[in-house]
Amino acid sequence: MKIGVLGTGNMADALATQWVRAGHEVFIGGRNEQAARKLATRIGAAGHGGLRAAAGFGEVVLVALPYGVGADVVKEHQSALSGKVLLDCANPIGPGFGLLTEGGPSAAVRLAEAAPGAHVVKAFNICHESVWRRTPPVFDGQPLTVPVCGDGEAALARIHELVRDVGCEPVAGGGLDRAGLLEATALLFIWLWVAERADARAVAPPLAYATGQRAESA
DSSP states (O other): OEEEEEOOSHHHHHHHHHHHHTTOEEEEEOSSHHHHHHHHHHHTOSEEEOHHHHHHHOSEEEEOSOTTHHHHHHHHTHHHHTTSEEEEOOOOEEGGGEETTTTSOOHHHHHHHHOTTSEEEEOSOSSOHHHHTSSSOEETTEEOEEEEEESOHHHHHHHHHHHHHTTOEEEEOOSGGGHHHHHHHHHHHHIIIIISOOOGGGSSOOGGGTTSOOOOOO
């Protein structure tokens, strides 16, 4: 698969590294082309250049830019992104653990509004970039599950493939209209991890008990 990456930060680095290892053609695009060249050279990417070049390269384009910046960049290059799958991993979290999108569209929906011809899918936003660097992200013997929100079977199939190539299991999180739930979940988890030093994985019971007490065998 040909993947364009918008951004040269930690999330771009972590995910692009995994996809290069999986055999995909990855093109790194940055506002700072020197930073794009440095990252591309280090991970063995297929190429590097500016944001427009990355937008035009990929069948899938990872938007690994800060919230707000991503929508502006996508809008500027919307013609190059038409018909492509945009993968949004941003978290609109502000000072004091506030949700910057509260009362308005999710970060993913804002990308869709900025590039109406593209197919936006939300994924990879819940975990710290260091998790995506693990090969693979397996904890207590269980591969990490990645919720994915988006519309269109073809677009979702591409992102599910990329989730598996990181060593994780995709799970359907609903349409793009539910992407805000993933962003709010990330906010809750980050609050628990950082502010409360609590284990977010301990919040929910095992699946067998999720809707009530599991029937015990006689």
